[in-house]
Amino acid sequence: MAEEQTPPAGPDLTKGVASADFNGATLLGHVGDQDVLLVRSGSEIFAIDAHCSHYHGPLADGLVVGNSIRCPWHHACFDLRTGEATRAPALNALSVWQVEHEGDRIFVRRKREQPKPRGKGPVDAPGKIVIVGGGAAGLAAADMLRRQDFRGSIVMLSSDAAPPVDRPNLSKDYLAGSAPEDWLPLRPDSFYAEAGIDLRLKSNATSIDTKARDVIIADGGAIPYDRLLLATGAEPVRLPIPGADQPHVHVLRTLA
Structure with a gap:
């Protein structure tokens, strides 16, 4: 099923927003047709994709902790500097955007380059x-x-x-x-x-x-x-009612 296209949210960040208008932890805006979230952490301001890469949860409603933001739906966590998905269930990184300050206005115009891959792992790692x-x-x-x-x-x-x-x-x-x-x-x-x-x-x-x-x-x-x-997870909860053991009653755990 094709997803319905919704217009981008909030102010156009390429035109800038006044610092005085950004007085909370987050501000949802857009760059072109992409939703981008401004995030304040201490004295720094970051810009990151506005939706979780796991289930498209709205990070504008998430929790900012240090240099990370947590999705309000399933608690995935993303590094505000790199976009790295640092906590399951998200596996894919988000794009991070360059934040520019001009006078009393904040601009976002372009994505930042993704960090380069790290070097070799530690020599004392398990085999x-x-x-x-x-x-x-x-x-x-x-x-x-x-x-x-x-x-x-x-x-x-x-x-x-x-x-x-x-x-x-x-x-x-x-x-x-x-x-x-x-x-x-x-x-x-x-x-x-x-x-x-x-x-x-x-x-x-x-x-x-x-x-x-x-x-x-x-x-x-x-x-x-x-x-x-x-990491075996949990078993599905089964209904303790008569008939729940019938062959046509299924639990939802596997693709089959």
Whole structure:
């Protein structure tokens, strides 16, 4: 379903706003047809994309904490200097914009360049990290490890048959029929090979041998680890009413 185009919000920041008109923590405006949010943090003023990259939440209603802003919907967090998504469930960075001061007016006209990739990771980093769980938390951890230049092995064990999906969508737009299935994957299938993440689907971890540092999976195999992250998530709440155990009653957790 095509999204309806809405006009940009607030003042045109390319024409500037008076400093006196920006007396709160945030001010929503636009540059061309893009919504841009001015954010005050201490004595500094930043400009960042106005909507969360996870579910398009309005950051104008978010919480400014230090040099970061938090989405009011699902509490994703973004660095105001770089636009980096520093907290799940958001995985994609936002654009940041150049703020210019001319007299008593504040202007935003262009995007800033994204930070260059970091150098090599620390030499004392673990060689192999195993993540038990195929949901948003496990993926966010693996994704952040690569963004922080972890060069070792990453193995994700998932009992699901499909790669990580945006589970909140299962009970919202997708269920309502207003979102296509290709909105659901948190990352495209090609991402895992490109990022060097060994995603093992239908792999159910049954126990952990902490002495041998192995994760035991249902088929009897053992996967060694240097560091282990448990990100198994929660089970859906089931209705405690008669008939809830009928075969045509389903819980919303997997793509299937």
